[in-house]
Amino acid sequence: MLNRRHFIGTGIVAGTLLTAPSVWGQAKPKVVVIGGGAGGATAARYLAKDSGGAIEVTLVEANPIYTTCFFSNLYLGGFRDFESLQHNYDKLAGGGVTVINDTATGVDAAARTVTLAAGQVLPYDRLVLSPGIDFRDGSVPGWSLEQHAEIMPHAYKAGPQTQLLKKMVEEMPEGSVFAMIAPPNPYRCPPGPYERISMVAHVLKQKNPTAKILVADPKDKFSKQALFEEGWQKHYPGMVEWIGSEFGGGNVEVRPEAMEVVIDGEVTKVACCNVIPGQMAGKIAAIAGVTDDKGWAPVDPFSMKSKADPNIWVLGDASAQGDMPKSGFSANSQAKVAAMMIRGELTGSKTFPARYSNTCWSLLDTDDGVKIGASYEPTEEKIASVESFVSQTGEDAALRKATYEESLGWYAGITADMFG
Amino acid sequence: MNCRLALVALCLVLGPVPGTAEQIGDAEQGATIFASQCKACHQIGEGAKNRVGPQLNRIFGRRAGSVPEFNYSKSMERMGSDGLTWTLTTLDAYIANPKALVSGTRMNYRGLPDPAERAALLAFLREWSDRPQDIPESEPTALKTDPDLSPEILAIKGDPDYGEYLASECQTCHQADGSDQGIPSITGWPAEDFVVAMHAYKQKLRPHPVMQMMAGRLNEEEIAALAAYFATLE
Numbered sequence: 001m002l003n004r005r006h007f008i009g010t011g012i013v014a015g016t017l018l019t020a021p022s023v024w025g026q027a028k029p030k031v032v033v034i035g036g037g038a039g040g041a042t043a044a045r046y047l048a049k050d051s052g053g054a055i056e057v058t059l060v061e062a063n064p065i066y067t068t069c070f071f072s073n074l075y076l077g078g079f080r081d082f083e084s085l086q087h088n089y090d091k092l093a094g095g096g097v098t099v100i101n102d103t104a105t106g107v108d109a110a111a112r113t114v115t116l117a118a119g120q121v122l123p124y125d126r127l128v129l130s131p132g133i134d135f136r137d138g139s140v141p142g143w144s145l146e147q148h149a150e151i152m153p154h155a156y157k158a159g160p161q162t163q164l165l166k167k168m169v170e171e172m173p174e175g176s177v178f179a180m181i182a183p184p185n186p187y188r189c190p191p192g193p194y195e196r197i198s199m200v201a202h203v204l205k206q207k208n209p210t211a212k213i214l215v216a217d218p219k220d221k222f223s224k225q226a227l228f229e230e231g232w233q234k235h236y237p238g239m240v241e242w243i244g245s246e247f248g249g250g251n252v253e254v255r256p257e258a259m260e261v262v263i264d265g266e267v268t269k270v271a272c273c274n275v276i277p278g279q280m281a282g283k284i285a286a287i288a289g290v291t292d293d294k295g296w297a298p299v300d301p302f303s304m305k306s307k308a309d310p311n312i313w314v315l316g317d318a319s320a321q322g323d324m325p326k327s328g329f330s331a332n333s334q335a336k337v338a339a340m341m342i343r344g345e346l347t348g349s350k351t352f353p354a355r356y357s358n359t360c361w362s363l364l365d366t367d368d369g370v371k372i373g374a375s376y377e378p379t380e381e382k383i384a385s386v387e388s389f390v391s392q393t394g395e396d397a398a399l400r401k402a403t404y405e406e407s408l409g410w411y412a413g414i415t416a417d418m419f420g
Numbered sequence: 421m422n423c424r425l426a427l428v429a430l431c432l433v434l435g436p437v438p439g440t441a442e443q444i445g446d447a448e449q450g451a452t453i454f455a456s457q458c459k460a461c462h463q464i465g466e467g468a469k470n471r472v473g474p475q476l477n478r479i480f481g482r483r484a485g486s487v488p489e490f491n492y493s494k495s496m497e498r499m500g501s502d503g504l505t506w507t508l509t510t511l512d513a514y515i516a517n518p519k520a521l522v523s524g525t526r527m528n529y530r531g532l533p534d535p536a537e538r539a540a541l542l543a544f545l546r547e548w549s550d551r552p553q554d555i556p557e558s559e560p561t562a563l564k565t566d567p568d569l570s571p572e573i574l575a576i577k578g579d580p581d582y583g584e585y586l587a588s589e590c591q592t593c594h595q596a597d598g599s600d601q602g603i604p605s606i607t608g609w610p611a612e613d614f615v616v617a618m619h620a621y622k623q624k625l626r627p628h629p630v631m632q633m634m635a636g637r638l639n640e641e642e643i644a645a646l647a648a649y650f651a652t653l654e
Contacts, residue, residue, distance in 0.1 A: 046588065185554040221478075223555050302440075323552035323561055329592065336588045350581050353572055355589055355637070358556060359630055372557040375633050377441030377565055384441050384562030385552040387636070389629040409602025413593040 028056045029346040032114050032124040034104045034284055036061030036089060038070075039130030039315030039331035041418040046339035048096040054347050058098040058122060060114070063159075064088065066419075069132075070328040071411050072158040073192065074363060076166050077199030085158060091420030107288035109309050126342050129290070129297070129306075130315040130331065131282025132157070133188050136295070139278030140181050142254040151256040152273040155196075156188065168272040169200055175210040176271035179261045181252055182217040183276040186296075188317050188326045190223040191372070193276055195362040198228065201236040202365055214270070215242045216263045218250030223325075224362060224372055230393045231364030281318035288312060296320035301378035302354055303341040304334050313338045322382025323374075330358045332414055354378050361407035367397070369404030441562040443543060444508065445536065450544025453537055457529075464548050473527060479506050480549035480559035484522070495524025507559055511545070512538055567639040574641070583645035589634070590646070596653060607653045614647035 033044045036059055044059040051057075067085050074080045089099040100122075106115035107127065114122045135145055135154065143152060155165040172178060178200055182193045197213060204211045213236075221244070222228075232240045243249035248264025254275060255261075261268050280286075280295030290297045290308040297314040298307040299321050306312040315338055316331030324330040337354040344351035359373035374388035391403065454464070461472035468475040474487040485492040485500030492500075499522050504510060514521045515538050517531040532538050550558035567573060576582050590606065598607040606614065620626045621635035622643075638646070 190554055190556060221550065221555065223557065325553055325556040332592055340585060352576065352582055352585050357589060360556060373630050373633060374552060374556050375637055377562065379441050379443060379562055385560045386441050386562050386564035387560055387633055388552070388557050389633065390557035405602035410593045412599060412601060413591065413595050413603060416595050417591050
């Protein structure tokens with residue numbers, strides 16, 4: 001028998017609710033967010049801010065001071081200092097988010113609890129995973145994260161690795177070779193490796209102008225390629241050699257002990273080597289059981305909710321959502337959709353059709369900025385790109401300078417949006 | 421109780437999955453059309469090579485007449501140097517009637533008159549071009565919802581919560597506190613100026629590509645809601 005109350009309840013279940021949250025009882029509903037980057041910090045901030053305290057939000061992030069991966073190339077190029085990439089969680093904590101500096105090591109999906117490295121167990125009604133990436137060991141023959149990251153840094157999670165790479169570039173002997181092993185698709189920040197090449201070239205041009213840059217790439221095309229190639233030709237003529245898959249760029253071995261790189265059988269002695277390995281979702285996503293056989297976490301395009309568990313959301317790089325690139329901007333955009341949808345489920349607040357967008361700026365040289373962008377809409381199958389744009393080759397210096405200045409404005413904007 | 425009723429009502433108005441972009445076409449049907457209409461001359465997919473016609477991998481976003489080592493007609497080469505690039509729109513016109521776009525094309529094909537069949541074929545071809553996840557600037561993979569016609573959006577006009585949600589998209593770049601380094605402040609902007617500026621972006625009179633895209637996906641009510649929201653922010 002259905003009474004009226006029961007009927008309304010099941011109606012809601014059919015629409016949005018899968019697990020009755022504690023809001024229907026007395027306690028406040030609980031959301032645990034794992035990962036304090038562009039996805040997680042934004043989600044935590046918006047959940048706390050927009051629910052006005054109706055939801056208990058806990059953010060779990062290993063680092064008390066967060067270093068943004070976006071703009072870390074500008075630090076490599078000497079355009080920003082390291083501290084300018086660093087942010088604390090004080091304002092988030094002041095805004096009602098409980099911030100715990102620890103690493104999540106376990107998720108019990110049935111009991112709806114997260115276990116932290118220190119042993120603490122956090123119950124949740126909804127769990128948001130925004131762990132970023134982890135590296136696939138074995139994706140670059142000869143290199144392993146544990147043994148070789150100090151010799152051939154990846155610098156693809158910002159922090160000490162970024163500082164190490166900068167130091168190595170600056171200490172390269174005159175006329176020596178910098179090599180990059182570029183990553184296979186999909187990876188974090190599609191233009192990132194090539195902006196990095198531009199920034200390394202900018203440093204070498206001043207300090208070590210006879211040095212060479214070698215890029216071994218398993219791909220035959222990359223984002224903003226025409227813009228980067230034009231920029232390298234213009235600012236750093238003769239310095240950068242890009243070897244795409246067509247010319248054996250994917251047939252690579254590194255020898256960290258000998259500081260050698262073997263590209264399609266040809267051995268090159270290098271002074272500095274940046275190995276950017278193949279990637280997958282940060283490992284807590286696999287621990288939570290929400291990843292697929294490719295190592296990413298499929299999500300519902302309309303909400304960013306995991307397809308594997310109705311109480312878990314996955315944001316940013318770790319998610320497999322369709323057409324959006326893995327970027328800080330994307331993660332921030334997805335987090336706002338997720339926060340709105342989670343509030344809808346837990347407090348009955350209104351939900352609206354998901355809106356997603358992304359823009360990525362890259363710096364080629366001083367005051368020479370370019371960008372790409374797109375807007376996205378959900379379909380049953382995926383988040384689909386519906387419109388896109390890219391800076392044009394041959395743009396004048398004033399426009400390029402304005403684009404760079406705009407990117408500075410964006411950095412200030414998104415970090416304020418994430419951290420308060 | 422009010423809250424629950426509101427939620428039920430909203431579910432009825434919006435349905436479970438509002439705001440869905442339309443697919444280009446039925447890619448499976450497109451594969452069948454390709455096999456019967458195109459395959460005799462064109463290859464696509466892994467290891468595709470030039471035959472009577474050029475290979476069609478990565479055709480979206482490519483300049484006309486630019487596949488290496490393919491011997492194009494003068495007419496096709498000229499269209500390429502004039503700036504013809506293959507997009508959903510240009511390919512659709514070309515497949516409908518090749519000579520409408522390239523008078524002297526060597527593609528000896530009468531054209532595919534049915535728009536749904538062309539859409540299906542384009543959806544299939546798109547699968548073999550760059551993936552936006554890897555090359556974000558590559559051609560779209562679905563059709564944009566017209567914000568002026570979307571019933572889901574029109575149903576929520578004048579809702580302040582909706583204005584606040586929309587504004588969160590602006591605030592990735594435009595800081596709420598009114599800083600204007602590199603990106604102008606829109607906080608405390610008179611509503612009238614806001615509306616006029618957004619319409620100028622929507623009509624692409626103002627040149628900025630990000631803003632053209634952002635404004636292009638907003639309808640009049642949404643622009644008004646945002647203008648009201650930012651005008652009152654302090």
